[in-house]
Amino acid sequence: MLRAGLIGFSSAGKTALFQLVTSGRDAAPKGGRADASVGVSRVPDERLDQLTALFNPRKRVPATVEFADIANVGGGKAGAQALLDVAPFRNADALLHVVRMFQDPSIPHPSGSVDAARDVRAMEDEVILADLGVVERRLERLERDLKKTATPDLRKEQELLVRCRETLESSRPLRALELGPEESKRLRGFQFLSAKPLLIVLNLDEADLASGPEAVGLAGIEDFLAGAATRAVPICARIELEIAQLDEADRAAFMADLGLKESGLDRVIRASYDLLGYISFFTVGEDECRAWSIPRDTPAVIAAGEIHSDISRGFIRAEVVRYEHLLARGTLAACRERGELRLEGKEYIVLDGDVINFRHAT
Ligand SMILES: Nc1nc2c(ncn2[C@@H]2O[C@H](COP(=O)(O)OP(=O)(O)O)[C@@H](O)[C@H]2O)c(=O)[nH]1
Ligand SMILES: [Mg+2]
Structure with missing residues (x-):
């Protein structure tokens, strides 16, 4: 499961976004903590809907993304330092930085x-x-x-941390470091x-919502986005939260009015998947x-x-079929007849949209 932490200055819209992504039809509360609220969103996926229609199973289980929202981080003295103490x-696999772009004189910007x-x-910074x-304490x-x-192990750790210190001291994030597999693991x-990885969530003014992807240009952060593992996605947390609470018919009409093709939840989740290079397979x-x-x-062996x-x-083996073949033929047996059901070994690289049955010894 992908885990994302929402960061940002106060009144940027973190809690509004948290509500947006965790209050939808397909969301499940996960329970609060003293230091953060944690909620789970289910990843919208048409392919899963189609497979569910085909198999009519007792249960349909979407992939999930966990979001954590912290009370009042940034702006204050504690700043990001406080995040280090919150599990x-x-x-988190990724940080989502909610950035305020909406104008509202009644809500002061810090x-x-x-x-x-x-x-x-x-x-x-x-x-x-x-x-x-x-890094300094560890060094x-x-x-x-x-x-x-x-020991050689401690020496290697020291070498790596010295590189980290140089990077950080020149105001560059550690995601910009180029590392070998062993160093990556250590890091x-x-x-x-x-x-x-960092996803910048631009919390737009209502007036700019319709400008869609171009809204990213309004932020003036092109240089920043050229950095490693950094993306941006526009939303308008307040309006989209209102939309999410409408019933389905009204929601479609409202979104069409605003020129929105995808809900804020879908866009944020898709952007997070893209950023992390995540894919989905199905059982x-x-x-x-x-x-x-x-x-x-x-x-395949790790996916299992x-x-x-x-x-x-x-x-033992992975039985793999493309979801589009399975949908076209209607049954696994029909796919097998056509040679579309393959037997793959441990090293097979799982692809987005594979339907897999793992054969295993018990
Ligand atoms: N006008 C407007 N207000 C918003 C938007 N998103 C959040 N707000 C308001 O800004 C205030 C602070 O938002 P909140 O989510 O609590 O910010 P947080 O401190 O980052 O958690 C709240 O009153 C929200 O209703 C937005 O897109 N437009
Ligand atoms: Mg908040």
Whole structure:
């Protein structure tokens, strides 16, 4: 499951976005925490709807995205530093930075004016500073430990952290570092905030909503978006929250009026998937039809582990068919007759839209 943490200055619209993505028809509350609210959105997916219509299973289980919203981070003294102490942010796969672009004199901006480019940079600086604190503390400890026992492992860690420090000190985020697989893994262990992919959610003024993707241009953050693992998506949290609460017929009419093709929820989830390079595969049957999300280029044996570690451990073969073939033929048997049902091994790279039955030893 993809986990996203919402960050941003106060009154940017984090909580409005959180409500938008977790209050829809297909959402499930997950429960509160003292330091953050956590909610789960189900990923809208037409392919899963079609497979469900075909198999008529007892259960339809969409892929899920977990969102965490924190109370009042940024702007204050604590800043991004506070995020480091909150598990749903430390553990997040991606950060969603909600940036205020709406004008509303009744809601004061903490910096006195609406300026998306300034806020994007300021939040990046906070995140970088928070990571720098972690790097420096860890380096101090390492130096002491290395004096006692200089293992190659500690040396490698030190080398990596020195590179991190240089990057952060030059105001660059750790997601900009180019790392080998071993270093990447080591870095992940630290759960640095600036190493996480960043989705900038531009919370537009109602008046700009219809301008759609061009609205990104209004923010003046082209240079920033050229950075590694950084994207932007426009929404209008307040209006889209109102739309989400309408019944289906009214919702379609309202969206057409505003020139919206996709709901804010769909756009944010799609952009998060894109950013992280996530894809979906499906499992089907009379019992349940289900979507699973995995990173692109995942081998079958690892994808199996997404379902259950036993299935990965006892992996024998993956029976794979494209969902469009399954929909066209109507049954797995018909796909098999046409040679569209393939047997694949552990190393097979799972593709977006594969329908898979894992054969495994128990
Ligand atoms: N006009 C307008 N107001 C908004 C929009 N999004 C949020 N707000 C309002 O701005 C205020 C702060 O939003 P909130 O989501 O609580 O911000 P947070 O501090 O980032 O969690 C609330 O009164 C929201 O209703 C928007 O798109 N347009
Ligand atoms: Mg809030």
